[in-house]
Amino acid sequence: MKTTVKSFLELPTQELYAALQLRSEVFVVEQDCVYQDLDGKDQKAIHILGYEKDQLVAYTRIFKPGDYFEQFSIGRVVVSPQHRGKFYGQEIMKASLAFAKAENYPIVKISAQCYLNKFYTDLGFILTGEKYLEDGIPHQAMIMEF
Template sequence: MSSTAYKVDLRTMDALSAADLYALLKMRVDVFVVEQTCPYPELDGKDSAALHLRLIEGDALVASARLIEPQQSGDPVRIGRVVVSPDHRGRRLGDALMREAVSACDTTFPSVPIALSAQSHLRAFYTGFGFVVTSDEYLEDGILHVDMLRPASPRSTDIS
């Protein structure tokens, strides 16, 4: 899929319209709670302080991820709530979403490592983006997960 097929949007929750926020939360609930039959507190209080990365085609939200800034110096930025709309799967949007999420983290939080909690069956997917497993498997909301970390991208030291 070419990068021109979708629009990348990165903004805070307050900058989302009510309709955009509804579409984002609905997609996450449809996938994480309903499809994965995993009743858990999707509305966890972290959205208001996060950046929301969305991939949009036309008027349709096709994928999204949440970026949570480091809480203190030395902490990683966290990518979470990585989701592709069920209606748009099979088009490598997950790859596009992760490329955009890593790029947004590197741009917004330069020289900061990136962490995520991955469903265990997706560890190879995230490894392809430079993440390494940093924990044993653990059960989170009834699904096996592992913690993963991507080292900080070095800042460019080119002198023009």
């Protein structure tokens, strides 16, 4: 998988559409969760896109400190259902974490779906705070310090 990093304004229409389509396929349809994915935050985000050939197969959006959380944060972590089992989730997260390291952000915060706690702890994240519901799905705040 090849990853690219782009600001919102650097995203061509086709790439933006592919990212929004993938997010909707997983977060709205697969997870059967009615929520407002287009939340007005994409414009501030940095978008990490993972491609297999010309097809978007993984994605995250990241925020610099203060744009979402007080710390640098990663969200909307998604892998295409057709491409799971290829470790693309780990790859897209490692690319996102590499961006944080390169920009000298010492702490990364995520709001993780609880069923993925092992995935994130295996990457080095630590559970913080209480579990909570976000859009009807159990979540847990997690952090990583470099």
